[in-house]
Amino acid sequence: MPNPTEMCPVHYRVEVAHLHAHLFRVTLTVAQPAALQRVSLPVWIPGSYLVREFSKNLQHLQARQGKRTLPLQQLDKNTWEVAAQPGKPLVLVCEVYANDASVRTAWLDATRGFFNGTSLFLRVHGQEHTAHGLELVAAPAIAHWSVATGLTATKVDTAGFGHYQADHYDELVDCPVELGTFWSGAFKACGVPHRFVVAGAPPSFDGARLLADTKAICEAEIRFWHSANGDGKRPGKPPHKNYLFMLNAVDDGYGGLEHGNSTVLVCNRRDLPRLPDAEAKKPDGSTKRSDAPVKRSEGYTTLLGLICHEYFHTWNVKRLRPAEFARYAYDAEQYTPLLWFFEGFTSYYDDLLLRRAGLLDNAHYLKLLNKTINQVQQTPGRFVQSVAQASMDAWVKYYRQDENTPNATVSYYTKGALVALCFDLTLRGQGQTTLDEVMRALWQRCQAGPMREADFAEVLADLAGRSFDAEIQAWVHGTADLPLKDLLAGHGVAVHEDPAQLAQRLGLRVAEAQGVQVKVVLRGGAAEQAGMAAGDEWLGVETAEGGWRMAKLDDLLLYLGTTRQCTALVARDKRLLRLPLTLPTGASTTTWRLSTENARAVTAWLEPGKT
Missing domain, CATH: 2.60.40.3650 (Immunoglobulin-like)
Known part of the structure; x- marks a missing residue:
């Protein structure tokens, strides 16, 4: 050689x-x-x-x-x-x-x-x-x-x-x-060799389970992208001849980064799947093998979602990519207004494909979707920036977050996922096509290469039989709330509005490790109206009956009772301030709770072909 x-x-x-x-x-x-x-x-x-x-x-x-x-x-x-x-x-x-x-x-x-x-x-x-x-x-x-x-x-x-x-x-x-000296395992998904290596795994790590679940994810995604008729039975060939997952398990960490035929992941080692007890005690003291179904912890489910997300990028951003990224420019920022599609739509499909891979049930999927909706609903910046603008500002806002970020921008990951949801449910409601088919058509149209927003708009029109320019303008380039309630109701999901937690009602995000530390003051909230600022230490509260020292935020309700007006005692730059605070009513701020109202309609959306 x-x-x-x-x-x-x-x-x-x-x-x-x-x-x-x-x-x-x-x-x-x-x-x-x-x-x-x-x-x-x-x-x-x-x-x-x-x-x-x-x-x-x-x-x-x-x-x-x-x-x-x-x-x-x-x-x-x-x-x-x-x-x-x-x-x-x-x-x-x-x-x-x-x-x-x-x-x-x-x-x-x-x-x-x-x-x-x-x-x-x-x-x-x-x-x-x-x-x-x-x-x-x-x-x-x-x-x-x-x-x-x-x-x-x-x-x-x-x-x-x-x-x-x-x-x-x-x-x-x-x-x-x-x-x-990492752990290493391998499997084939739709005939494609995959390898998974894990650094920092503890002795309790169940590698076989991680491989089995990851294989289910990879096969679901290959079938998603390469099934011409959408049934997933005969997937075409994926663009990668092999694939490598590299996971570093640490005491505290989370993240991932996509590559053409690999991905790098970081997770909390406590979130790795654990070996089940090999034996369980019988009443007579003898042992038997446990046949109980294996439960997935919330942390492990989050890890599987990360795996699903980064693997989806093998298609969506690494090959089907923004036209601005046709060639990478490594010496300076490289802008695109399409991160709402390449990151946001990937975020929509990461949990959805976990469901289709059989790793979630409908209730758990709706719980994850519920979390995404509330994250966006609790971000005042959604009225300030569109997801297209947020995509352009990723270099200076998303990756440089500070105490004003929730007020100034919206995540193209989370709102982008909800934009994808709106397109998918709208298309399904019309009965002509689905977002799944749109994604596959874009893959074919752009020859797994550069894509522009116009490509997305034209494929939508071709498959759905009408223009979606109004929806693109409103949902992608606008700042009004998305029509989530009506679309979810049309697919069997009921939306309940419950009173928000105290911090959200006040317009605050706090840390409570040592007292109440104000981290974020949300735009238009009661805390902002009172004059609170990020960095304040909320020491206590005064009412007509006297003053109280606060150790955690919930102490506020303990000491106020039915009173809605008080004086907040805060420390800022070593100065003590007395700020007039009026608590909003319980109904002024709400969180959403999703539930299944029509199981058949929900299944038709989450598991096409199963109804």
Whole structure:
């Protein structure tokens, strides 16, 4: 076999520079450099819309040709230029600090290594479309580790260390790498090999159960996208030849990031499925195998929803993608007004496909939908920004949240999911088509490539037999509340309005670890009218009968009784303030509670073909 290094014009070698200092060493070899060769490190990673300045972790960058050291000129925060001799390999070496346990960057310590290529790999300007090679070196300190990555292996050992190849830079940085002594399991979904690796799992972890549930999710999604007639019985071929799930279980964490043939996930290790008791005691003291059905905890159900969400992105955003993302621009923000579709519609289908995979029942699905509805209903920012505007502002608002975020914007995830719900229920109510068919038609129309809002509008009109321009304008570009009640009622779901919790009635979000700390003051609420501000410590309350110290927010009702007017005692910047507060009536703010009114209609929506 030819030397893999010689096969790729651009080649990277990754090794441990200093395990306890969290340093990777990266050696980049450019076989045919330009006379003035520029290189740059990305400032963001696709799928996470925030400039994260990955170059802040790069150090000791040096360049050489043969034995000659070449000077590097830094052009800006993440770009360098070197005068090189054409026709002679150019070698650049640097170290990268890796101490971020998120899914977006890189990590290295004595127990685990992980990296995204956007954090480690300098982009060679002018050669992004050539083949890129990667060599992972098994240093003595990590010789007992294994490797997991979606990259194509060309020559690796049994642990996975060795040589890999990508067709171009985009593919290279779209295949993160997991290193360590992780748990590993495998399955096939509709004939496609899938692997699941878990780092940080406790001894109680039930890997077989995670594999079985994930397989059900993957098969449901493959059938969703590739069943021409919608029955799911004969799915076509998915776009990926194999797939890798990489999960890091930690004490406290949650998140995921999609890639073309893999995903990186983080969860609380307490939310992993646990091995059932192998035996249960009989009355006579002997033991028997338990045949009781396995229950899924809320945390584990949330993890399955995350898996479902990120796997759906294999189609919706990684291949069927915004036209603005036809080519990624790694050096600056890359805007699209379509995150309501690519993230929001994915959020609609993540729970819905859990239901269709048999991992939820109707009641549990409605409970999850109920939570999403209340999250949006309790966000004043929904009247300020449309989901299209929120998509554009993801770079400065969604990923940079502060105490004013709920008042200034709306989540394109949650409201986008409700927009998808409205389109789906409207289409089903008309009886012509469904959102499922619209998604599959978009996949075909755009040839799994760039998509614009006009494509969505035209497919809706083609399949439904009428224009949906008014709905798109109102639901996507408008700020009025969505017609959820009527649409849900038309599909067998009753909506009940219950009095809101005290914090929501007051227009507050608080923390109560040590007293009552005001985190958010919602626009138009009683707390704002009283003059409260984020950062205040709510110490107590005064009425005509006297004053009381508050340890938690519910103490307010204990001390007020039927009184609606009082004086709130708060501390702000070490000053004590007395603020006049009027409690709103119980009916002024409500939360929604969904229930099944017509089981047949609900099943027709949630499980097509089962009625």
